[in-house]
Amino acid sequence: MASDNATDxxxxxxxxxxxxxxxxxxxxxxVAQDHVEEVEKLVETTENLSVEDAGESVFxxxxxxxxxxxxxxxxxxxxxxxxxxxxxxxxxxDEQGEGIIFxxxxxxxxxxxxxxKYEELLDRVFNTxxxxxxxxxxxxxxxxxxxxQVLREGTKKTVFANFMDSCKTMHRQPExxxxxxxxxxxxxxxxxxxxxxxxxxxxxxxxFEGILKRYINEYVICNGCKSADTILSKENRLFxxxxxxxxxxxxxxxxxxxxxARVGRRKAGV
Amino acid sequence: MSDxxxxxxxxxxxxxxxxxxNAGAVSKEYVHIRVQQRNGxxxxxxVQGLKKEYSKTKILKDLKKEFCCNGTxxxxxxxxxxxxxxxxxxxxxSTFLVQAGILKKEQIKIHGF
Numbered sequence: 001m002a003s004d005n006a007t008d009x010x011x012x013x014x015x016x017x018x019x020x021x022x023x024x025x026x027x028x029x030x031v032a033q034d035h036v037e038e039v040e041k042l043v044e045t046t047e048n049l050s051v052e053d054a055g056e057s058v059f060x061x062x063x064x065x066x067x068x069x070x071x072x073x074x075x076x077x078x079x080x081x082x083x084x085x086x087x088x089x090x091x092x093x094d095e096q097g098e099g100i101i102f103x104x105x106x107x108x109x110x111x112x113x114x115x116x117k118y119e120e121l122l123d124r125v126f127n128t129x130x131x132x133x134x135x136x137x138x139x140x141x142x143x144x145x146x147x148x149q150v151l152r153e154g155t156k157k158t159v160f161a162n163f164m165d166s167c168k169t170m171h172r173q174p175e176x177x178x179x180x181x182x183x184x185x186x187x188x189x190x191x192x193x194x195x196x197x198x199x200x201x202x203x204x205x206x207x208f209e210g211i212l213k214r215y216i217n218e219y220v221i222c223n224g225c226k227s228a229d230t231i232l233s234k235e236n237r238l239f240x241x242x243x244x245x246x247x248x249x250x251x252x253x254x255x256x257x258x259x260x261a262r263v264g265r266r267k268a269g270v
Numbered sequence: 271m272s273d274x275x276x277x278x279x280x281x282x283x284x285x286x287x288x289x290x291x292n293a294g295a296v297s298k299e300y301v302h303i304r305v306q307q308r309n310g311x312x313x314x315x316x317v318q319g320l321k322k323e324y325s326k327t328k329i330l331k332d333l334k335k336e337f338c339c340n341g342t343x344x345x346x347x348x349x350x351x352x353x354x355x356x357x358x359x360x361x362x363x364s365t366f367l368v369q370a371g372i373l374k375k376e377q378i379k380i381h382g383f
Contacts, residue, residue, distance in 0.1 A: 184381050186306040201307040207383030258381070259318040259352045261344065263308045 145169055145216075148208040153198060160197040160208055170220050172232060176255075177215060183257040184211045224248040301373055303360050305382035315360055317353040317367075318346075324372060326351045332370075337362050 109116050146169070149161040160181075167174045178197060182189050185207070189199030222230050222243035229244040232252070242249040301319040308314055320326060326343045330353050334341050341355040355363070360380050367373045 185383055186304055186381070203383055210383055258302050258304060259316050259344075259346055259349050261306055261314055261316055261352075261354055263306060263314065 145212070148205050148212065150203065150205040150208055152202070156200060156202070158199050158201060158203045159192070160199070163191075163197040164195045166212065170216060170228070171230075172220065176219070176232065179255050180215050180219070181208070181211055183255050184214070186257070186260055219252055222246065222248060223250055299377065300379045301367070301377055303363055303378060303380045305358050305360055312356075313358045315355040315358060315363060317355070317363055318349050320351070320353070320372070322350070326353055329353065329372070330355075333359075333363065333366060336366060 109120065146162055146165060148163075148166065151159040151161055153159045163177075164174060167177050170177070174191065174195075178189070178191065181197070182199065185199060185201065185203065187199050187201045189197060192198050216228070219232060219239075219241065220228050220230060222228075222241070222245065225243060225246040225248070227243060227245040231242045231244060233240055233242065239252045239254060240249055241252050299319060299321075301317065304316045304318070306314045306316065320329070330341050330343055333339075333353070333355060337355065337357070337359050339356045339359065341353060344352045344354055346352050360382065364375075364378045364380060367378065368375055
């Protein structure tokens, strides 16, 4: 918001140059009726946002009217008719931050015949969005993993076709993911020519998904902020997970296959 | 064992606090329950990391009776005694171990698909 305000202000200065005389007059006015303002300010600050949104173009017209009114009599102001109220609010907020208040008036295409520029419209929509629901404007995005595509190779082997794809979305070394998968499944496997993972044994896509979920929980997700934007690095034999979002770092357990029982035929000598 | 016991109190034990913490949290030493595929639709369950104090054979006997499956205790040079059971008994084993009061739920890690 702060940076927006700054840019807004800049625009305003150029915009307001012709308005200057009117501004001076208005500046006088609030001094006269400061007490009213202070009471109404609070109400206005809340109202203003919605009011502004509705009647952006109306305002420029209104302003002239108000000017006249002011010139006619200042006492009427204290009674606070609707039009005046808005004005007061404006001036009151003027001191706090002008970006929001003049947002309506300082639309760059206001009063001209030219077309809107894309950036201008984009700024406008984001300003409105931030005002009304700031949660939506934040750049929190979810990373979506594709479900694993699993094929059967023969009867005894399973192929994880988009293995590389998954590794890329998680930003992890394929070797690391592979060792984890194989250790968890208690089998052996390798990468084939098309960079697919071939594992021994029969597995359903659901199995892979479950293991990948566990992998992500343990080796990808940051504990502090739950973001998946992390880096796994090895520092003297230990793996550390560093979060790119919040900068926190934690160590992760090394992958151990643990006990693997002998399956299959035993040779005579063993 | 008795040697160790007598040694520790006499010298300053840097790990005393840590081990006490572990006793509080109890989640340091995991028991890993894994499943392995065999031929066909058969599989094998292994229970690794049970404490030395427990007699694996006695636990195995009850497990076998409970789940109606066969099993054995395997000696591993690094990991000590490991219980093997026939079939995918991961859920059964974990609930059994928790109910028998041998372990807490946080100490069990179930691996496999």
